[in-house]
Amino acid sequence: MQYEISKEKSAEFLRQAIRHMSMQDAAFHPVSYAVWYEYSSGEHAHLIDEVNTLIEKEKKLNEKSTAQLFNKHIAHLDADSTKSIVERFNEMVTEMTSSTEKAGQDTSHFRQSLEGWAGEIGQLAPHIVQRMDTLLSDTHHMQQSMHTLQDKLESSLQEVVQLKNEIVKAKQEAMSDGLTGLLNRRGFDLALQQSLESASVHEHTCLIIGDIDFFKRVNDSYGHLFGDKVIQTVAKIMKTVAGDLYTAVRYGGEEFVLLLPHTSLETAREVAETIRQHIANISIKNNITHRLISNITLSLGVTAYQPGETTDSFLNRADQALYLSKAKGRNRVTTLSEELAAA
Ligand SMILES: Nc1nc2c(ncn2[C@@H]2O[C@H](COP(=O)(O)OP(=O)(O)OP(=O)(O)O)[C@@H](O)[C@H]2O)c(=O)[nH]1
Numbered sequence: 001m002q003y004e005i006s007k008e009k010s011a012e013f014l015r016q017a018i019r020h021m022s023m024q025d026a027a028f029h030p031v032s033y034a035v036w037y038e039y040s041s042g043e044h045a046h047l048i049d050e051v052n053t054l055i056e057k058e059k060k061l062n063e064k065s066t067a068q069l070f071n072k073h074i075a076h077l078d079a080d081s082t083k084s085i086v087e088r089f090n091e092m093v094t095e096m097t098s099s100t101e102k103a104g105q106d107t108s109h110f111r112q113s114l115e116g117w118a119g120e121i122g123q124l125a126p127h128i129v130q131r132m133d134t135l136l137s138d139t140h141h142m143q144q145s146m147h148t149l150q151d152k153l154e155s156s157l158q159e160v161v162q163l164k165n166e167i168v169k170a171k172q173e174a175m176s177d178g179l180t181g182l183l184n185r186r187g188f189d190l191a192l193q194q195s196l197e198s199a200s201v202h203e204h205t206c207l208i209i210g211d212i213d214f215f216k217r218v219n220d221s222y223g224h225l226f227g228d229k230v231i232q233t234v235a236k237i238m239k240t241v242a243g244d245l246y247t248a249v250r251y252g253g254e255e256f257v258l259l260l261p262h263t264s265l266e267t268a269r270e271v272a273e274t275i276r277q278h279i280a281n282i283s284i285k286n287n288i289t290h291r292l293i294s295n296i297t298l299s300l301g302v303t304a305y306q307p308g309e310t311t312d313s314f315l316n317r318a319d320q321a322l323y324l325s326k327a328k329g330r331n332r333v334t335t336l337s338e339e340l341a342a343a
Contacts, residue, residue: 016040026066104146180235188249206268212254297331
C-alpha cells in the first residue's frame with residue numbers, strides 16, 4: 001500500500017471513499033474506510049474486481065463482506081500502514097464532524113431567519129405562508145438529519161479510539177511471551193534491527209545468550225509446572241538486570257537473550273557474569289514437595305556486533321559462545337570476539 005501520494009490526490013480518494021461508503025450497508029468505521037479508500041485509489045486490481053463482482057451480485061456491501069475484503073486484501077499490511085489507515089479515518093471523521101456541526105449551525109440559523117420572514121410575510125401576503133410552512137418543515141427535517149449524522153460520526157470517533165487501543169494491545173501481545181512477559185523472538189528481531197540501525201559505527205551493540213543447564217532433567221525430576229516456574233524466575237532476573245538500559249528476551253523454550261546497545265564487550269561479559277551468579281544462587285520452592293530446589297544454573301555466550309555483518313552472523317557467534325560454555329562444563333560465561341569465532 002502506498003501512502004506517499006499528493007495531498008490533493010489523497011483528498012480525491014477520500015471523497016470518493018466517503019461517497020462509496022455512504023452507499024453501502026456497512027457502517028462508517030476504519031475497516032470499511034480502508035476498503036473503499038483502497039478501491040478508490042485504483043491500486044489493487046484484485047480488490048477492485050472482487051468489489052465490483054460483489055456489488056453486481058448483492059448491490060450493497062454489508063459488514064460481513066466488507067470485513068472479508070479487508071481481511072483478504074488489506075489485513076496483511078504492516079503495522080505502520082494499519083496505523084496510517086486508522087489515523088486517516090480519524091482525520092476524516094474529525095473533519096466531517098466539524099463540517100456537519102457547522103452545517104447544523106448554518107441550518108439552524110437559516111431556520112430562524114425563515115421563521116422571522118414567515119412572520120413578516122404572513123402579515124403582508126397570507127397566500128405565501130403555506131409555502132413557507134413547507135420550507136420550514138423541510139428545514140426542520142434537514143436539521144434532524146444533521147443531528148443524526150453528527151451522532152453517528154461521534155460514535156465512529158469513539159470506535160476509532162477503541163480500535164487504536166486494540167491495535168496497540170495486539171501489537172504488544174504479538175511481541176511478548178505469554179509465560180514470562182518478556183519480549184518474544186519476533187519482538188527481539190525488531191528490537192535488534194532498530195538497535196543496529198540507530199547505533200553509530202563507533203558504538204558497540206552486544207548480545208548475551210543464556211540457556212538453562214540440563215533443563216530437561218529439571219522437568220523430568222520436578223515436573224513441567226516446576227519447569228515453568230524456573231523459566232519465570234530466570235526471566236525475572238533477566239528483566240531486573242536489563243533495567244532500562246538493556247532488552248531482555250525469551251528467545252525460545254529455556255533460552256534467553258539480553259540485547260545491550262551502546263555497551264562494550266567487556267561490560268557485556270560482566271553483565272553476563274552477574275546474571276550467571278544470580279541464577280546459581282536462587283532457590284525455588286517446589287509447590288508439590290515444598291522443598292527448595294537450588295541447583296539451577298545458566299550457561300551464557302557473549303559477543304559484540306561487527307559493523308557490516310548480518311544479524312544472522314551476529315546471532316550465530318553468540319550461539320557459538322554459548323555452545324562453548326556448555327562444552328566446557330556449563331554454568332559459565334564465554335566471550336567470543338569476531339577473530340576468535342573465525343579461528
Ligand atoms: N517446563 C517447560 N519446559 C520447556 C519449555 N520449553 C521447552 N522446555 C523443555 O526444555 C527442555 C530442553 O531440553 P534440551 O534442549 O535437551 O536441553 P537441556 O536439557 O537443557 O540440556 P543442555 O541445554 O544441554 O544443558 C526440553 O525438555 C523441553 O521440553 C517450557 O515452556 N516449559
